Structures are given as structure tokens and as C-alpha cells.
Amino acid sequence: MRHWLMKSEPDVYPIEALERDGATFWEGVRNYQARNFMRDDMAVGDPVLFYHSNAEPPGVAGVAKIARTAYPDDTAWDPANHYHDPSCPVGEPRWLRVDVAFVERFARVVPLEALKANPALEGMLVTRKGQRLSVQPVSAEHFAEVLRMARALAEA
DNA sequence: GCCAACGTTGGC
């Protein structure tokens, strides 16, 4: 089992929407490295930190889990879709999506600033400057530490 | 295969 962090802009799809929906298609990934993580390394049940990017504050908003492994993202072929990729030949599954299920919404977002300030999270990708991957692996230790921070924030 | 131009991400 591997652990993950996946970014979503709350203006587009916040953790509250996943809580409401129960599960969702994680579509629109148009980066090869992120796609390869989904294709090669994700398994059903893998835990996911649900991260709010372009948010105030940016940070981890809750937990999800992988509910279905990678399969073709057909939004790439739909000219009307925001994620349409005109260079992608129809029928050729270049881009993939996974299904993600809701697990937990944190009482408070664990802010990026707090992640950066925590020495136990040294090296965590999301804390690195210029790190833009929307799907990234997280070590089991870092994952557990973020959960611990979320519990502490909820009690504060 | 190099690399400049360009587009996007995402914190601030």
C-alpha cells in the first residue's frame, strides 16, 4: 500500500463536495508524471491526503482513498470539456483517471505553512518550493504525521 | 538533441 497527496482547487471541487458525493472521478490530470503514478502505483484502498491548492489557506483538508485503479479519462476527447486535449487521438487512452472515495473531512485544514514548519515533515514534496505535481506520493510516516497534526488542530 | 519561447501552476 502506498500513500498519496492529491491537489484540488476548492473553487472547483472542495473536500465538502467529496463528502457530499461520497466518491468522484479524479479526471483532468494532464501531466505524465502524475499519470504514471496513477497508472503504475495506485491500488484500491490506498489512502490519500486531499489537498486544497489555490486556497486560503492552502493545505490538507481531509482524507480520501483510491476506489478504482486507473482507466481512460474520456474527458480528453470531449471538445466541450474543460480538460479537452486536442492533441490526443480519439480512442487512444493517453490520459487516465482514478476513482476516489471520501474518508474524512478534517475539522480544520492543516495549512501548508504548518506542514513547512514541522521538522517531522522534512522532505515532503508538497512543502518544496516550485513543486507542482497534482498527484504525489507521501511516505507512510509523513501521512501519519499529517493525521496527527489534524487531530491536534481539532482539539485546539 | 538543444534550448528559447510559451503556458500553467500555485504560493504569496
Next chain:
DNA sequence: GCCAACGTTGGC
């Protein structure tokens, strides 16, 4: 809204 970082594209 700015802009640094960085992935992608395309001319050569």
C-alpha cells in the same frame, strides 16, 4: 495580480 518554477512545444 504578480511572478518563480517548471513542464511542454517546436524551430533548428
